[in-house]
Amino acid sequence: MNPMDQLRAARPAHLDTPVDERVRAAELSHAMSQARPVRRRRIPARAWGVGLAGAAAATAVTVAVTATGGAAPAPGAPTAAAPSAPSASGGTQVVRLSAKQVLLVAAESSLKAKAGSGAYWYVESRSGNAQQVGTKVRYTVNSLDRSEMWISRLPETDSWWISQNLGTGPAPGSEAAWKQDGSPTRWTVPAGKKGYSGKLMIEAKAGKPFGNPINVGDKVFDLAGRNVSVAELQALPTTPAALKTRLLQGYAGHGTESGEKMDADSWLYQVTSGLLSDMPVKPAVRAAAYQVLAGLDGVRSLGEVTDALGRTGQGIGRAEHWSNGQYERQLIVDPRTGVLLTDQIVAVHAGGQWAGAKPGTVVNWKSITKAEWTDREPVTP
Secondary structure, three states, X not given: OOHHHHHHHHOOHHHOOOOOHHHHHHHHHHHHOOOOOOOOOOOOOOOOOOOHHHHHHHHHOOOOOOOOOOEOOOOOOOOOOOOEEEOOOOOEEEOOOOHHHXXXXXXXXXXXXXXXXXXXXXXXXXXXXXEEEOOOOOEEEEEEEEEEEEEEOOOOOOOEEEEEEEEEEEOOOOHHHHHHOOOOOEEEEEOOOOOOOOEEEEEOOOOOOEEEEOOEOOEEEEEOOEEEEHHHHHOOOOOHHHHHHHHHOOOOOEOOOOOOEOOHHHHHHHHHHHXXXXXXXXXXXXXXXXXXXXXXXXXXXXXXXXOOOOOEEEEEEEEEEEOOEEEEEEEEEEOOOOEEEEEEEEEEEEOHHHOOOOOXXXXXXXXXXXXXXXXXXXXXX
């Protein structure tokens, strides 16, 4: 079943009056096309599942600079309605879009994208990470980072990861507590890894760009627990059933980067989101990935959401239970283009490095600002 057929099946019964097929498609397209146009995608480099690129990057950095502030729709909050769409009779009606509908529209849009060509798959992203700090009083600071990833199409050419720490400062609403703590410009925080007692030093000032090759031979990403090449990514199945089967070959009852138990749907949500975020796959594979997400249980619609960079899209979320607390992983999508704008973690009952974060606080995010094939060469630090 293609995305448009699934969309028709997912529509509420009260909207199924006899209408020309083109009108039906126009209604959904109009409802989903109100987000502002943006540029492109994102890079995996976080605690919940990264590729070979992310693993190499994490080895190179001395401080995990990723971050946020602000809040997102809290788990359990009412689902927002989509913008009004024209009805067949010429009036308007509010179309309340489910998570499945959001994802299927994104799938249909992905099929219209051009495959592109070039020597490198280039991904530019911004990320943020919240930390609870303070000696006299506890408050939140946000660390920001800018990253570039240059994935070579040719296995004999190095792929690169380049990053720059953009600095750390008090989160919105934490300025008074920061001043009460003496307005520090340097903080010591736990390393964050379970069972590890190390500390990290984070500073207010920005750093210089640095980077390193991230390929291991022709392998450039970790997909579903297995290192893969660009050629393997380009050869992924283009139907949702076959793609799901391929991804589940790596499922072993736990996370891809940890031994923590994880059910199959939670695992698929993480792995498929990572594939969508920044991997060089064909448009038909992206469409199939959105359809895989649409078939998972426990995914809820967030309505219209604004990401950390001020871009608006449609949000979906799914609960995640970690050893350091309960969170919701939220994806913000531009359904008109099929682009995944932002992948973020929102506190529900936060612990560990995020202990004290209020429910609904975005504690970690990654936003894609550009993703494209290019013949430009990486400018390495």
